[in-house]
Amino acid sequence: MSPITKTIILDSVTLRHKIRRIAFQIYESNIDEPEIVIAGIEKNGFVFAERLVVQLKEISPLKIVLCKVKVDKKNPLNPIQTSISPDEYQNKSLVLVDDVLNSGTTLMYAVKHFLEVPLKQFKTSVLINRNHKKFPVKADFKGVSLSTSLQEHVEVDFQNEIVYLE
Secondary structure, eight states, X not given: OOOOOOEEEEOHHHHHHHHHHHHHHHHHXXXXXXXXXXXXXXXXXXXXXXHHHHHHHHHOOXXXXXXXXXXXXXXXXXXXXXXXXXXXXXXXXXXXXXXEESSSHHHHHHHHHHTTSOOSEEEEEEEEEOSOOSSSOOOSEEEEEOOOOTTOOEEEETTTTEEEEO
């Protein structure tokens, strides 16, 4: 068995630049909004959302509401839970955030959940877009688009601020 090789996609400096650039894009698309909701899919999507919120607060006067989204990735038809009530995001601009867009399954079911409430604007953001979509879901804001094989795995390590392909 051959050892797994890891190829660095984003180092810490580039990762921070990508997050800041995405924050600027989110701000530009919401410049006339008094408030936006950044909804991060639990685990790394939420960590990415937290980092976007920090950047947005630095560069904009917008009120930013952070929301954690729990999706059962093994059974995505199970009810989705959010850390804030639907009343808190109804008729607002919302950006759904995940770290990696693989097949689109997680994002698709999370999108479905948020479409049950009237929103003013709805966008999606991912750090890495792998271009292996099974569903017609796209990322409006993305850090990097990668064409990878299905056997490869993208690992986002926010603790060490590195993204690699193995």
